[in-house]
Amino acid sequence: MLRSTRARSAALATLVIPALFLTACGSGAPAASDPSTAAGTEAATPGGTLRFALGASPSGVDPQQVGSNVSIYIARQLADSLTDQDPETGEIVPWLAESWDVSDDLTHFTFHLRDDVTFSDGTPLTATTVKANFDALVGPLAATAPLAGSYLAGYQATTVDDEHTVTVTFSGPNAQFLQATSTVSLAILADATAAVDPAARLQGDVIGSGPFTLGKYTQDQGATIVRRDGYAWPSEVSENPGEAYLDQIDFTIVPESGVRSGGLASDQFDAVGDVLPQDVPQVEGSGGSVLTRTNPGVAFVLQPNVTAGPLADPAVRAAVQVAINRQELVDTVLSEAFKPATSVLASTTPGYVDLSDELAFDQDGAADALDDAGWTVGADGIREKGGEKLSFDVVYAPLFTGSQAVLELTQQQLKAVGVDLQVRLQTPAEQQAALTAGDYDTYYYNVTRADGDILRTQFSSKFRNINKRPADTVLDPLLDAQLAQADPAERADELATAQKTIVEDGYAIPLFELAQSIGVAGDVHDLAFDASSRLLFHDTWIGADQ
Numbered sequence: 001m002l003r004s005t006r007a008r009s010a011a012l013a014t015l016v017i018p019a020l021f022l023t024a025c026g027s028g029a030p031a032a033s034d035p036s037t038a039a040g041t042e043a044a045t046p047g048g049t050l051r052f053a054l055g056a057s058p059s060g061v062d063p064q065q066v067g068s069n070v071s072i073y074i075a076r077q078l079a080d081s082l083t084d085q086d087p088e089t090g091e092i093v094p095w096l097a098e099s100w101d102v103s104d105d106l107t108h109f110t111f112h113l114r115d116d117v118t119f120s121d122g123t124p125l126t127a128t129t130v131k132a133n134f135d136a137l138v139g140p141l142a143a144t145a146p147l148a149g150s151y152l153a154g155y156q157a158t159t160v161d162d163e164h165t166v167t168v169t170f171s172g173p174n175a176q177f178l179q180a181t182s183t184v185s186l187a188i189l190a191d192a193t194a195a196v197d198p199a200a201r202l203q204g205d206v207i208g209s210g211p212f213t214l215g216k217y218t219q220d221q222g223a224t225i226v227r228r229d230g231y232a233w234p235s236e237v238s239e240n241p242g243e244a245y246l247d248q249i250d251f252t253i254v255p256e257s258g259v260r261s262g263g264l265a266s267d268q269f270d271a272v273g274d275v276l277p278q279d280v281p282q283v284e285g286s287g288g289s290v291l292t293r294t295n296p297g298v299a300f301v302l303q304p305n306v307t308a309g310p311l312a313d314p315a316v317r318a319a320v321q322v323a324i325n326r327q328e329l330v331d332t333v334l335s336e337a338f339k340p341a342t343s344v345l346a347s348t349t350p351g352y353v354d355l356s357d358e359l360a361f362d363q364d365g366a367a368d369a370l371d372d373a374g375w376t377v378g379a380d381g382i383r384e385k386g387g388e389k390l391s392f393d394v395v396y397a398p399l400f401t402g403s404q405a406v407l408e409l410t411q412q413q414l415k416a417v418g419v420d421l422q423v424r425l426q427t428p429a430e431q432q433a434a435l436t437a438g439d440y441d442t443y444y445y446n447v448t449r450a451d452g453d454i455l456r457t458q459f460s461s462k463f464r465n466i467n468k469r470p471a472d473t474v475l476d477p478l479l480d481a482q483l484a485q486a487d488p489a490e491r492a493d494e495l496a497t498a499q500k501t502i503v504e505d506g507y508a509i510p511l512f513e514l515a516q517s518i519g520v521a522g523d524v525h526d527l528a529f530d531a532s533s534r535l536l537f538h539d540t541w542i543g544a545d546q
Contacts, residue, residue: 042525046245048542050524053254053263055274055401057220059428060202063187064137065145067447068399068428069295069516070273072184072534074223074251079187079208082111082130084235085179085450085531087293090350092178095235096125096188096209106173106486111181113164117233119190120213127166131158132194134168137186144198146464147447150457151180173484175491176453183449184534209233211244211538222252238538239526245541257401264288264519270542271524274401275517277335287522292337295514295533296349297449298458299341300406302394302442302509303466309441310390315373317506321359323366323417324410329512333405337517341510344455344502348513351452351482351495355503359510366417375418383418391420392441397431400446406511407444438468446514450531452495455479459502467507475501 058071063079066072082097097111117125137148138155154170161167170177180186190207197205204217211231215224227244234240252269254260260272261279265286275283275290283290302320304311311317326340339347342356375383375390383390396403404425411421426434434440443466447454456479457463461471478498485491502508516533526539 042543044240044245044525044539044541045543046243046541047247050246050249050271050537050540050542051269052249052251053260053269053272054222054251055253055255055257055260055272056399057253057428058217058223058251060219061204061214061217061223062198062201062206063184063208064133064141064148064189065198065202067147067185069448069534070399073273074214074217074225075206076184076187076210076530076534077212077225077249077537078206078210078214079184079189080117080210080233080235081183081187082113082181083178084237085182086237087529087531090450090531092182093236095182096233097181100178102178104486106175106177106484107170108167109169109174109177109181110161110165110167113166114233115164117209118230119207119209120228121190121192121207123190123192125188125209126163127160128163129191129194130166130188131160132191133186133188134158136194141198144202145185147457148185150463151177151183151186153463173486175483175485176451179451183532212249215248220253222250224251225249234538237530238536240539244538246537249537255398255401261519264521267521270521271527272519273516275335275519276402279519280335283519288519289522290337291516291518291520291527291529293516293529293533294337294339294346294348295446295448295516296346296451297454297532298344298445298447298508299346299513300400300403300444300446300511301341301344302410302444302511303458304392304442304506304509305438305440305466305468306507307438307468309392310375310385310388311392311441311506313373314506315369316375316390317509318504319366319369319373319417320414320419321503321506321509322362322369323419324413324509324511325361325363326359326511327361328413329406329409333409334402334512335517337515339513339515341512343499344459344508344510345452345495345499346513348450349452349454350450351492351499353496353499355499358500358503363417370417370419377418381415381418382420389420390418391422393422393424394442394444395424395426395431395434395440396444397426397428399428400514403444410511435464435466442509448514448532448534452491453482455495455498455502456483459498459507469507475505475507 054070056070061075063075084095099112101110156169159167193207212225215226217223226248231243257276261282263269264272330338345352375385378384407423414421460479482491482494528536
């Protein structure tokens with residue numbers, strides 16, 4: 001039997017989400033989510049075009065398929081979700097669904113939809129639309145939308161109860177699902193989009209109900225999104241109750257961080273992504289500010305393929321774990337906006353546990369462990385064993401502009417203990433192909449989500465299984481068990497034990513916590529982050545310099 005929304009959903013929100021905080025770099029810079037601080041008492045001014053320079057190429061614009069921040073910056077503006085998540089309190093709040101009920105056994109989720117929502121093609125939001133979306137995500141899109149599919153693991157059916165009431169049923173408890181409905185991966189698209197070829201959707205054949213529509217998208221060049229007339233159903237997280245203020249947003253791709261910051265300073269851009277430490281003085285010196293927020297979810301990690309090569313040996317993985325000086329990575333090539341990883345999860349993630357002792361830098365200990373494991377230092381300084389070099393690669397795609405510098409410094413740190421790290425730069429498509437083929441020794445990535453269940457989707461042998469490990473009787477059961485825990489403390493215990501297992505067994509080698517670092521000109525107001533640290537432009541407007 002379903003219980004009332006307010007009693008049950010409040011308990012679930014407490015279960016899966018802690019308070020998340022925003023910070024801003026620079027003297028007097030405002031928190032990005034506070035619409036009053038950036039603009040003071042000045043009224044928002046409608047109109048204008050925001051020029052945004054991205055540091056990397058989006059992989060597409062379909063909200064349900066994309067995963068990188070630069071892609072989501074565009075895609076999120078096109079589509080709304082059933083629920084939203086308050087970035088300050090972590091509460092799950094209404095959006096396309098006015099309310100919801102959750103069964104005591106966490107298997108039935110009933111959503112009561114607004115009756116005034118339309119998509120940009122004029123069609124209304126109905127329960128049938130929600131069903132078409134979820135059915136497609138476990139059907140035609142299953143291979144190309146793995147993150148969305150993981151949120152729907154155990155999906156049995158979506159039932160249309162009436163025109164504006166829909167029930168989603170799972171085969172077992174699914175404590176993470178309510179929060180999942182707030183994510184961009186489960187954004188709701190028009191019926192027409194659900195039937196479109198996945199590749200065409202990535203290239204722009206997407207119809208959503210969001211505050212912007214897609215003007216154009218050109219792979220590796222950029223995109224333009226345009227304000228949607230008549231938009232009137234933002235979540236209560238938004239301060240703006242109606243249409244977006246901006247006429248449009250032009251996204252261009254500028255890989256060089258110095259060129260981006262220089263363009264902001266010279267009024268070529270109004271906002272820029274991935275501001276690096278050396279760029280901050282130029283941004284602030286031109287009257288701008290740098291807005292930052294730490295991403296929840298899996299921190300940037302090297303995730304080993306444990307089936308072959310030196311990393312098949314747990315002793316090698318353990319030595320590599322402590323041979324890396326994570327604080328040096330942050331201090332040398334990132335900025336104060338970033339934190340060294342202290343677990344496989346970022347510290348803003350529900351269920352996070354501090355494992356900084358297990359990850360403490362110990363170069364001498366790493367060298368001793370490798371000696372004990374039979375790896376001796378060769379003439380070139382690289383260790384050997386049985387004629388095999390202690391060498392492994394990392395495949396990475398340049399979706400975050402600081403990645404190359406981080407990996408090159410990691411390479412130097414590992415070389416100091418006789419480990420040879422080979423850095424393989426790939427396009428996102430090439431990296432995905434390498435993942436599918438198992439053609440990697442370690443896979444460098446992060447995944448953003450404000451729920452500890454992200455561990456299940458990334459480390460269970462039943463899902464992505466980047467480790468290529470067989471099913472086991474320790475980690476897999478832990479990741480499954482937390483889904484059935486309605487008690488916050490018990491679920492946190494399951495997630496804590498899972499993190500310890502992942503770190504101690506070397507299934508992930510955490511490096512640093514990703515933070516969004518966005519430079520904005522002095523006349524840009526109310527650019528906001530959502531609970532997953534992705535940008536929201538619905539409240540944004542351009543006015544006088546402060």
